[in-house]
Amino acid sequence: MKTTPFTEKHIALGAKMHEFAGYNMPIEYGTGIIDEHLTVCKAVGVFDVSHMGEFWVKGPQALPFLQRITTNNVAALSLGKAQYTCFPNGQGGIVDDLIVYRYEVDKYMLVVNAANIEKDWNWCVEHNTEGAELENASDRMAQLAIQGPKALATLQKLTEVDLTTIPYYEFTVGKLAGQCHVIISNTGYTGAGGFELYFYPEAADAVWNAVFEAGAEYGIKPIGLGARDTLRLEMGYCLYGNDLDDTTSPIEAGLGWITKFVEGKDFIDRPLLEKQKAEGVSRKLVGFEMVDRGIPRQGYGLLSPEGEAIGTVTSGTMSPLMKIGIGLGYVRPEYSKPGTDICLDMRGRKLKAVVVKPPFRK
Secondary structure, three states, rough: EEOOHHHHHHHHHHEEEEEEEEEEEEEEEEHHHHHHHHHHHHHHHHOOOOEEEEOOOOEHHHHHHHHHOOOOOHHHHOEEEEEEEEEEEEOOEEEEEEEEEEEEEOEEEEOOOOOHHHHHHHHHHHHOOOOOEEEEOOOEEEEEEEEOOOHHHHHHHHOOOOHHHOOOOEEEEEOOOEEEEEEOOOOOOOOOOOEEEEEOOHHHHHHHHHHHHHHHOOOOEEEOOOHHHHHHHHHOOOOOOOOOOOOOOOOOOHHHHOOOOOOOOOOOHHHHHHHHHHHHHEEEEEEEEEOOOOOOOOOOOOEEEOEEEEEEEEEEEEEOOOOEEEEEEOOOOOHOOOEEEEEEOOOEEEEEEEEOOOOOOO
C-alpha cells in the first residue's frame, strides 16, 4: 500500500488503519467515529487528505482545455477562486468530480479523488487536443484539512495572512507554520467550515506539529475517514463511487448547478446533458430520512409505500448528530419531491422513510 507523509503519525496515535484507494489510511482513532464527528462539528479536527490527486494545467491553452473537459464555467474563475465541477465521460456519465483552482492567469490546479488519480490523469492526457501543459503533482504534494468552528482560530496563530479575508471557495498562497508557498483554501468536505492546506511533503512534520499545538486549547483531534464519510453525508455531499460514477449523469445527480450551458463552452456531452435538462431524466438523486428505526446501506432497495421498487440507496448511515438513519439514493422522478413517503427494503423488511432536501444537518 502507498503511504502519506503522515502515515507513521497515524500508526503512533493508535489509529485503526485500512486500505483506501491504494493508501494505508486511518479509519478512526481511539475515541471512535461518533466522537470524531462531533469534534469537527463543535470544535476542530484534522484530516490527512494527502492521498488526493493534484494536477497542474498550464499555458495559454489551459482555459480552452478545461472549458471543454469540465462541465462548469472555468472562464468565470478569477485569480484566487476555486470551483466544484466534474469530468463528463462522453456517454452521459461522470469520470470524476473535482475542484479547479485558478492559481495564476494561465495556471490551474485540479484536485481529484484519490481512487481516480490514474484514471483522471489518463483521461486528461487522452483528451488534451488543445495542447495544454499538464503535470501530475500528486506525489509531490501533501494536504491537511483543518475543519470545524475553531479551525480559523487555530490556523490564525500560524500565519500573518488574515484568514477572515478568504471567502468560501477562495484561496491564497502564503507562509504558514514557518513554511512558505502554502496554499490556504477555504474549502472542505464536512460542512463545518475550515480550511484545506496544500504544501510540500518535506514540510509535513512542521505543519502537523504546529497545527496540533495551536489547536490544543480547542480540543483538536486527528480525524479518520470514517467520520469524514458521516460528516459529508450529513451535508448531502456526493461521494464518487457511491453517489456518482460512470453511469450517473450530473443532471440525474442534482449537479445541474455545476453544468453550465454558456455560450462558447462546447464541453464533452453538452448536447446530451442539455437534452436531459430540457426533457427530464428517468431517475434523480434524493436525500431521505428514516421514519422507522433502521440504517440505510449502499445497495439497499428503495420502495414506494405500496412496495414497488423505485430505486436504490447509494449512501447511508446513522447520523451522529440527529440519531436517525439518513441516506442518498436514486429514485424515479415522481418520488423525488421533498416530503414524499418512501420505504427502505432492509433485507426484506419494509421500513418507512421520507424524502428530504439535504443538508440533513441544519
